[in-house]
Amino acid sequence: MTTPSTTPAHASPAPAGPSQAGPAYASPADVDTYGPYGPGRVDVSNGWKRPRYPFQGRVTADGSSGFKAEPGRYHLYVAWVCPWAQRTAIARTLTGLDGVVSLSYVDDDRDARGWAFRERRGPDPVNGFTFLQQAYEATEPGYPGHLSVPVLWDRGTGRIVSNNFPDITIDLGTAFEEWADPAVRLYPPALRAEIDDLNAYIYDNVNDGTYRVAGTTTQDAYEAARERVVAALERLDERLAGRRFLHGPSITESDVRLWPTLARFDLFYNPLSRISERRLTDFPHLWAYARDLYQRPAFRETTDFGTFRFDGKPPFLGDGPARIDVEPYQADWEVPHGRERLAP
Template sequence: MTETPVFAGPVDRETYGEYGPGRIDTSNGWNRPRYPFQGRVTADGSSGFRAEPGRYHLYLAWVCPWAQRTAIVRALKGLQDVVTLSYVDDERDGRGWAFRERRGPDPVNGFAFLQEAYEATEPGFPGHLSVPVLWDRVTGSIVSNHFPDITLDLGTAFDAWGDPDVRLYPEELRAEIDELNAYVYDNVNNGPYQVAAAATQADHDLWRERMVLALERLDTRLAERRYLLGDAVTEADVRLWPTLVRFDLLYNPMSGVSERPLTDYPHLWPYARDLYRIPAFRDSTDFSTFRVPRPGFVNDDVKRLDIAPRAADWAAPHGRGHL
């Protein structure tokens, strides 16, 4: 990195517009953007990217739930000295994520904008400028911006340097974890965006019902088990939790999902607090970033529930130690 920190100028939506047009397709409700860089890191290097200390860097955003998962896994596995990490600014304009003084500079390349990392990997890259980004210092390019793969690789490929006793994706549970992750992604993680951006009232109502039903099913699942797969935290818990922690302050007010707050679920709410007591979950959370302006993709042509943001006591005892 250059000796003098490089920072982007202030957010300027008047000049550059809102982020999204030309990068994200919202022409028919919510279409999840493409994440084309899908390299994998493996312990033996057979993928072309060998797990090595000091080689990889994560570009994340505090506001992004997909990026938070990556920070959680990195901390759970004890990889803080193995894979470095930095954060982009909380706000963006049409130029995408940027590095500003509030969250610090890019310590690896001295970029002012995350777009520079994408351009270094694929000149003229036209797609979504997303986080998390896994950067390779050796090739000077992005390994992956495909968020589901990044956490799996951090959780499995770095056991030589991380904590091998933390088994977030154990082989004997992978089929069950994959099935549950797919269900949670379709109905919970992606649910608030589908509800918010639904093009028709019928679609809006359908997505609302799907997400409410999924939360009820997950609540029932957690009645007799401490975590989603039993008595240990797995990748499935990491995938679900960032949506839960944002639900009452951000997602429900944004989308109008349900009159029932997270705090009204007898098992999901204590479960969420149980995870919050773990430093990896707690320290990667900045509640102030959940109070953001109404996103531009929210469709105001549908009738939706008017839900006010709701703060809660996340430090309250969870009472799940007996499970």
Template structure:
């Protein structure tokens, strides 16, 4: 019997966050506390053993779904999506995105409860689930993509090497830069509570985009001429920039298309099935920040662009 959660009900349950995302002072664990790794004695690599719970809305989850496809793991690691709308009960399985094919859960909270009875922390995606142990392996999104990129190679015929040993130091350094300056940076702009903080934070993001645009004028990818996991990490923020982050947080007077090399790079990646087939632009709108008379923000309208326009960056 197929099980679906009832519709989201903000009136009854409120928005997701208080008591979960914003945990109580007594919560002294990481916000992503399940940090098992595939390839250990507890979670050995195996085809068909693991399942990925994701959300189209979430950039951290899309990173995992893109890497799953790039690594050729469609028949090795399962995938299902939660609904795009949350109330105070957290992520749920509803008809639009389909049921939970592994456990028949109505709410993703049930996966957390099955792993740790009484769990009271953040309910996040992506989640990597172990079918054999009947528990969460990890909800620590940086590790999930690295494990998908490296731990299942024996079952994959994909030529992609997204986290090769000889490039890991460079990839790790770039990942740290991308996370702080772009992935996290775009959200921090919206959270600014003073004019000084807003101006500083948005200019940091714009400067990072300009540096990336200049770098990509002479390189096809972020790490030389090879597609790596770092490109995936940057791309999910670029894909959401014009429809979500920029109009919501008022970051840049220029849309993504105003950074010509960055825009061509973003199209280059989007026109590959791993990126295109995991993308639903209809989910990328974000609510604008609350009005704050102490912060005067620039005017930014949602942008639309032709992601299928030729990118002229060489063969796929």
């Protein structure tokens, strides 16, 4: 389906909602009128392709990048439904930056106009935008690409610093150390090479691996892709048998990257992509580790299990393979994890 001519795919949405006397909100998501999100902005042809994230500015402690770490200067636009965005919300709270970098949520639902601000999740507190596309247009007029979250916004320059999710969490964990919790170091220098290696493995085989299973269009590709994800979960389960977190006794960037995919596995990724007959709960060390993280405020308070759903057929779900049957499963995340024995 293409976007109706009444709303061109790359036109800036007109603000909608209350007058200046109150918060500005977008009109309700309406796929029947505007079409689904994706066509015209994301390449959904011939299997799964991760979209481009072209805004890749970096925040640095000394400002040498052009974006200096300062309290109150930066704002995160995130979505409850998005795992890539949740990572930035987790990192922000873990590092103690809730009062340094502000944050707000877009609405859970999208049509072809992209992410929007509606009453359910609240208005845009920084710019009064009704659609996130307005932030993209303010940064690059006529921007034609993917309207993604997270977005790191700079109040000082009135533009997007970054929508490149791997960089944002690292910058939150390193550039703001002057104001951060000194007991938390998500990307310590001594572990960076090891963290980078494991992050790349997690991204290829778990984070993006679930989407690659969904995007397969042949039986052989489907079987190979799902076996790859299951093998990665088995490897990570084994790794966590003798250590509390992925790199030892402390939470790092790797844990922040892995956890949102685990949290969504039984309710979203597995029923969508049909990856495995095994649930997350069938990987004993991985499941206990996931609960260990969830039972901490930074993970619990940024999680809404009710948003881990899919309605209809996503445009990136490939046709062709005969997929296994998998039903959504809501596990009990409050069960004691018992991993205190692995603490130093």
